[in-house]
Amino acid sequence: MxxxxxxxxxxxxxxxxxxxxxxxxxxxxxxxxxxxxxxxxxxxxxxxxxxxxxxxxxxxxxxxxxxxxxxxxxxxxxxxxxxxxxxxxxxxxxxxxxxxxxxxxxARHPHVFGDESRDKSAAQQTRDWETIKAHERAARKARGVLEDVALALPALTRAVKLQKRAARVGFDWPEVAQVVDKIAEEARELAEARDSLTRAEMVEEFGDMLFAVANLARHLDIEPEDALRATNAKFTRRFRVIEAKLATLGKRPEDSNLAEMDALWNEAKAEEKAGKIP
CATH class of the missing domain: 1.10.287.1080 (MazG-like)
Incomplete structure (x- = not known):
């Protein structure tokens, strides 16, 4: 050119x-x-x-x-x-x-571009997709089940993907109740031992708890990053209401206290559920 x-x-x-x-x-x-x-x-x-x-x-x-x-x-x-x-x-x-x-x-849509039937559910298509991806990994001679789960993924997302891979080969809790018990166990261990743990040990125990929570999200078919973003947005909306209500009293959050702000939080929560907060 x-x-x-x-x-x-x-x-x-x-x-x-x-x-x-x-x-x-x-x-x-x-x-x-x-x-x-x-x-x-x-x-x-x-x-x-x-x-x-x-x-x-x-x-x-x-x-x-x-x-x-x-x-x-x-x-x-x-x-x-x-x-x-x-x-x-x-x-x-x-x-x-x-x-x-x-x-x-x-290659991954033979039911659209090949001769396979399109008469399948979205769930079946997902299973077929994972089967095709497994064949692709085998063709690349991947050395392990977890080998190509990207390191740069957000930690919660990567945790779910690691768990999905492990579940394919049978390494998984069969019941949701067992996952909930694991979360409670990890939280209890962290709370009970926090005064005797080193900083590194506390980080490790907290990571174990988050990993268990990510596992629960997977079992409930919830995307944890989406769920946490939604909760962040909800927290932001409600805290802004607290700030606005305090402003009408001529106050800022730092001029208030936990009891007052908690009461305003409950007001914001009720108003949101009543549709008064967009």
Missing amino acids: TPEESDALVHDPQGGLPRLLEIMRRLRDPQTGCPWDIEQDFASIAPYTIEEAYEVADAIEREAWDELEGELGDLLLQTVYHAQMGEEAGLFSFHTVATAIADKMV
């Missing part, structure tokens, strides 16, 4: 994906690109990729449909960024990335 053709594409509002790819190529050009973009590598960009994925999830959670388009664009840019760096290193390109995921989708 000549410099003139590149400029025309970069400034073409109808240029679509080729325009975005060319913009990224130009940003990374070692002679004429952006100094900041040139300095980046896979490791430095990875945190932004994770952040953008969460911002997409946040817009969906808030049903902020007017924001979702922009957030999806930011996330797409991350793929384009990694693909450009991959091409520069001779590892892969945007084209090969797109080809790989397209091939994977076709």
Whole structure:
């Protein structure tokens, strides 16, 4: 592509994906690109990729449909960024990335793109999907059941995935009640021994308890990250009501006390359940 053709594409509002790819190529050009973009590598960009994925999830959670388009664009840019760096290193390109995921989708949906019957439930499709993924791992000669569960996943999400993998080979509590008992056991051990444990031991025991809670989420078919985000949002809404009610009294939270704020919390909770708080 000549410099003139590149400029025309970069400034073409109808240029679509080729325009975005060319913009990224130009940003990374070692002679004429952006100094900041040139300095980046896979490791430095990875945190932004994770952040953008969460911002997409946040817009969906808030049903902020007017924001979702922009957030999806930011996330797409991350793929384009990694693909450009991959091409520069001779590892892969945007084209090969797109080809790989397209091939994977076709292979994992034989009931749509092959000759298998579509007459199956969503649950059966999920089981079939996991079977296909297991065959793919076997073809890659994966060394262990837990080998390719990504380390960079949020800890609660990774805990659930690790537990799902272990459950496939029979390493799992058969009853929800047993998981609940395990949570109570871990919480009791932490509470009873907290004065005799070292800091490292306390962190370990607390981690064991969280792992058990993640296991309960899996048994109840609850996504723990989603559940905790929803609770964070609920806490934020109700605490803002406390702040607003205190403000009408000419007070701030630091001027109040636990008893007063707890009473206001219960008021906020009742108002929310009555539909008075959006």
